[in-house]
Amino acid sequence: MLDNQIILILTIIGAYLFGSISSAIITCKLMRLPDPRTQGSNNPGATNVLRIGGKKAAFITLLGDTLKGVIPVLFAKWLDFSAVGIALVCFAAFLGHLFPIFFRFVGGKGVATLLGCLLALSWPVGLSWVGTWLIVAIITRYSSLSSLTASTLAPLYAWYFTDKLAYVVILVLIDIILMIRHRGNIVKLIKGQESRIGKKSG
Numbered sequence: 001m002l003d004n005q006i007i008l009i010l011t012i013i014g015a016y017l018f019g020s021i022s023s024a025i026i027t028c029k030l031m032r033l034p035d036p037r038t039q040g041s042n043n044p045g046a047t048n049v050l051r052i053g054g055k056k057a058a059f060i061t062l063l064g065d066t067l068k069g070v071i072p073v074l075f076a077k078w079l080d081f082s083a084v085g086i087a088l089v090c091f092a093a094f095l096g097h098l099f100p101i102f103f104r105f106v107g108g109k110g111v112a113t114l115l116g117c118l119l120a121l122s123w124p125v126g127l128s129w130v131g132t133w134l135i136v137a138i139i140t141r142y143s144s145l146s147s148l149t150a151s152t153l154a155p156l157y158a159w160y161f162t163d164k165l166a167y168v169v170i171l172v173l174i175d176i177i178l179m180i181r182h183r184g185n186i187v188k189l190i191k192g193q194e195s196r197i198g199k200k201s202g
Contacts (some may be wrong), residue, residue: 008085012092015072019096019113022103023064024049031057037106045108047143062112069093069116077120087170090117094174098181109181111147114174118154121167128157141196144185151175 024036024044033053036044040051046065050058069090076089097113099105119126132150137143155171158164179186188194 007079008081008088011072011076011079011081011085012088015076015089015092016096017101018072019068019093020100020102020107021064021068021096022100022107023061023068024108025103027057027060027064028053033057043108044103044106046112065097065108065112066116066119068097069113069118070120071116073117073120083164083166086121087164087166090121091170091174093117094177098177110174110178111151114151114154114178118158118171122158122162124161125154125157125167128161129154137197142189142194143197144182144194145189148178148182148186151178 022044024046028034028036028049031053033049036042036048036052040048042048046058046062049061072093073086073090076086081089094110094113094117096107098107098110100107115126115129118129129150132153133146136146136149140146151171152175154175155168158167158171185194
């Protein structure tokens with residue numbers, strides 16, 4: 001029992017450290033692009049990398065950020081942790097992206113890493129998230145609104161497809177954090193000033 005608890009704690013720490021690897025910063029450095037923390041929205045995430053570096057750099061960043069959620073959660077499931085343990089590993093990876101220890105705790109908003117976690121937790125939940133994002137994005141052309149809507153519905157998807165209370169609780173907590181991280185976007189949405197997909201921000 002004690003050994004299992006130690007393994008869980010080490011896995012949670014490992015998930016946080018893995019999540020702390022900034023795909024945006026590393027990608028921009030390797031591709032000799034400006035630091036995403038100093039350009040555009042100053043957010044080290046795929047959307048901002050798209051603004052300053054184009055589609056290729058953004059795709060690499062998106063893939064890297066998504067894998068930061070996929071790999072730790074799949075590893076936790078492989079170790080056969082309880083639903084609570086897996087949920088904690090998911091949360092640790094998510095927090096690592098938001099507050100990366102390797103980059104002075106200045107991270108992204110966590111959307112892609114959350115998607116990776118969802119796909120690993122339950123692929124129907126992850127695909128439901130993607131479907132919701134696409135529908136809202138097609139209708140509104142707002143990436144932030146699409147992400148927030150999909151993430152708000154994620155706990156419901158988790159309850160329907162997995163019936164695991166631990167997943168639901170952790171996803172509610174993550175959604176609250178996402179709302180806080182996107183408060184600037186929410187204000188712009190209300191004022192009608194948010195940038196639409198395909199248009200450069202002013």
